[in-house]
Amino acid sequence: xxxxxxxxxxxxxxxxxSHLRALHAHLLVSxxxxxxxxxxxxxxxxxxxxxxxLPRRPATLLAHNALLRALARGPxxxxxxxxxxxxPLPPDxxxxxxLVRAAAALAASAAEERPAVCAARLQAVSAHGAxxxxxxxxxxxxxxxxxxxxAALGDVAAAxxxxxxxxxxxxxxxxxMVGALAxxxxxxxxxxxxxxxxxRDHVAWNAMIAGYVHVxxxxxxxxxxxxxxSAGTTVGEATLVSVLTACAQIGALDRxxxxxxxxxxxxxxMSVKLGTALVDMYSKCGAVVTAMEVFESMAERNVYTWTxxxxxxxMNGMGVECLQLFKRMVSAGIQPNGVSFVAVLGGCSIAGLxxxxxxxxxxxxxxxxxxxxxxxxxxxxxxxxxxxLDDAINFINAMSMEPHEGVWGALLNASRxxxxxxxxxxxxxKLLAIESENDAAHVLLSNIYAESQNWKGVxxxxxxxxxxxxKKVPGWSTIEVDGKVHEFFAGSKSHPRYSEIELMLAxxxxxxRLQGYTANTREVLFDIEEEEKEGAISxxxxxxxxxxxxxxxxxxxxxxxxxNLRVCRDxxxxxxxxxxxxxxxxxxxxxxxxxxxxxxxxxxxDYW
DNA sequence: CTAGGGTTAG
Numbered sequence: 245x246x247x248x249x250x251x252x253x254x255x256x257x258x259x260x261x262s263h264l265r266a267l268h269a270h271l272l273v274s275x276x277x278x279x280x281x282x283x284x285x286x287x288x289x290x291x292x293x294x295x296x297x298l299p300r301r302p303a304t305l306l307a308h309n310a311l312l313r314a315l316a317r318g319p320x321x322x323x324x325x326x327x328x329x330x331x332p333l334p335p336d337x338x339x340x341x342x343l344v345r346a347a348a349a350l351a352a353s354a355a356e357e358r359p360a361v362c363a364a365r366l367q368a369v370s371a372h373g374a375x376x377x378x379x380x381x382x383x384x385x386x387x388x389x390x391x392x393x394x395a396a397l398g399d400v401a402a403a404x405x406x407x408x409x410x411x412x413x414x415x416x417x418x419x420x421m422v423g424a425l426a427x428x429x430x431x432x433x434x435x436x437x438x439x440x441x442x443x444r445d446h447v448a449w450n451a452m453i454a455g456y457v458h459v460x461x462x463x464x465x466x467x468x469x470x471x472x473x474s475a476g477t478t479v480g481e482a483t484l485v486s487v488l489t490a491c492a493q494i495g496a497l498d499r500x501x502x503x504x505x506x507x508x509x510x511x512x513x514m515s516v517k518l519g520t521a522l523v524d525m526y527s528k529c530g531a532v533v534t535a536m537e538v539f540e541s542m543a544e545r546n547v548y549t550w551t552x553x554x555x556x557x558x559m560n561g562m563g564v565e566c567l568q569l570f571k572r573m574v575s576a577g578i579q580p581n582g583v584s585f586v587a588v589l590g591g592c593s594i595a596g597l598x599x600x601x602x603x604x605x606x607x608x609x610x611x612x613x614x615x616x617x618x619x620x621x622x623x624x625x626x627x628x629x630x631x632x633l634d635d636a637i638n639f640i641n642a643m644s645m646e647p648h649e650g651v652w653g654a655l656l657n658a659s660r661x662x663x664x665x666x667x668x669x670x671x672x673x674k675l676l677a678i679e680s681e682n683d684a685a686h687v688l689l690s691n692i693y694a695e696s697q698n699w700k701g702v703x704x705x706x707x708x709x710x711x712x713x714x715k716k717v718p719g720w721s722t723i724e725v726d727g728k729v730h731e732f733f734a735g736s737k738s739h740p741r742y743s744e745i746e747l748m749l750a751x752x753x754x755x756x757r758l759q760g761y762t763a764n765t766r767e768v769l770f771d772i773e774e775e776e777k778e779g780a781i782s783x784x785x786x787x788x789x790x791x792x793x794x795x796x797x798x799x800x801x802x803x804x805x806x807x808n809l810r811v812c813r814d815x816x817x818x819x820x821x822x823x824x825x826x827x828x829x830x831x832x833x834x835x836x837x838x839x840x841x842x843x844x845x846x847x848x849x850d851y852w
Numbered sequence: 853c854t855a856g857g858g859t860t861a862g
Contacts, residue, residue: 309853341854388855419856450857457858482858489859520859551860586861618862650862836862 309338316346337383340375344389347371351396391420400428419448426455450483462490488521495806497529498727520549527556530831555587560838563595589622601626621650628658649678660692668692721785721807725796732788748791802829
């Protein structure tokens with residue numbers, strides 16, 4: 245019998261019921277039932293068995309707690325509540341800890357479906373109430389659990405209230421609170437709490453770093469990571485994952501490479517999460533080849549890893565390879581999920597693989613994935629981008645759900661690409677009925693009018709925006725020099741080396757004029773005087789970043805720029821020419837994809 | 853037998 249206990253997978257015991265019975269007897273006699281049950285946490289096959297066996301004597305609280313723990317961490321955490329109710333003994337702080345964790349897991353799995361959230365809320369309140377009733381609400385483990393439970397529900401106010409009740413919160417509780425505040429979007433409050441912590445360990449640092457990443461304040465995340473290093477705190481894998489995510493967001497390739505080097509130099513084992521974060525970081529920094537090398541070298545990969553790689557290829561304009569990798573993923577036995585399909589459909593779309601994309605979409609049901617609104621948007625983009633606008637419209641008309649804003653947005657973008665003013669107006673109408681304040685949509689329609697020199701249309705859109713108070717999101721661009729990320733806003737002169745940048749801009753314009761370049765002002769939002777327009781677009785943030793890159797980076801280094809919005813046509817033309825005239829490789833990441841400029845050409849073939 | 857932080861799209 246003892247050898248059986250050492251089996252990794254308890255389900256290996258399943259074939260014979262008599263075997264189970266014997267094992268059970270043995271466990272009861274040896275008093276090791278609890279330990280056995282605890283080992284079942286990872287296997288849901290034997291949970292029914294455990295639940296059947298446990299109500300019989302001798303019932304130690306230890307064994308019941310082990311069951312609670314297994315249920316809380318299992319696929320149906322709600323079962324822990326029934327088990328808790330049926331406890332034959334008064335619960336201790338362990339029982340309550342597991343109950344609260346179960347409520348947290350329930351909240352996390354409720355996603356955003358209203359009924360599930362309501363149910364989870366009720367369970368959370370009842371778990372919290374039980375902790376108070378049984379006198380374990382002051383247990384530190386229970387307290388941190390209650391905090392993360394409310395955080396998982398997205399109820400920051402409740403988390404705050406619970407935190408206020410804690411007489412002297414320990415590091416763990418404060419860290420949980422930092423996480424709750426950050427998850428609720430109030431990173432500054434989280435930072436205040438973090439700064440006031442008497443001592444911080446690496447988990448606390450990471451909670452704060454991840455909080456910044458979560459709200460898109462990655463530069464601050466990286467700055468905090470620098471402080472963490474100077475503070476001499478041990479850096480764990482989780483922190484490196486957060487840092488890589490920050491690098492991915494702002495395209496900080498040098499910092500990302502540094503993390504990769506750090507991992508190797510410390511001989512850290514490459515876990516799935518770390519590897520996935522690396523693949524993601526390299527992809528989002530435009531270094532697809534390296535991303536794929538990391539991907540191929542990984543010993544273990546999951547859906548996240550594969551999806552990250554598929555999406556990386558799509559982003560970088562490698563649609564054919566993207567589809568190939570997706571097929572490889574399926575043959576490797578990995579179940580694609582909704583995100584995987586968004587990624588592969590995007591790859592098909594940029595490569596113009598209409599039929600292949602359609603086949604992917606049709607295959608979704610086979611993998612048990614119900615199409616989301618996003619997938620319909622991808623399909624409209626697939627047809628629309630390829631110029632098959634009638635198919636796009638037929639597809640929309642045949643949809644089983646009400647088209648959401650993404651669908652109309654895709655149609656609007658297709659109208660822009662194929663110069664279809666009528667369709668563009670139609671799509672914007674529909675879009676505004678859903679999202680009347682969508683700034684990007686207004687800008688897109690305005691650009692469609694501008695492309696066809698319809699200045700009346702342009703000013704009408706401008707009037708609409710003004711009337712509704714819709715403002716264009718300010719554009720920014722970043723560029724990394726010596727591991728430091730520099731940020732530029734349109735027209736801003738605040739950079740310390742601005743005078744040099746201004747000189748370089750003049751030089752760029754001079755050399756471009758010699759090549760016969762005149763600013764393409766068609767896509768400018770407002771109908772203003774020609775000269776003013778030229779002035780306005782010459783200061784788009786990517787041009788500032790480009791000028792700074794030419795000054796600050798050695799000649800044999802590619803210039804890498806990250807932008808928060810879509811590149812406008814003028815900046816795209818401009819950058820193509822710069823790549824030729826200055827003989828530099830330029831990689832520009834915009835909102836949706838990468839542009840690799842070289843010798844006057846762009847990898848997107850002017851199609852974005 | 854317990855706790856806090858981390859991975860894919862838009």
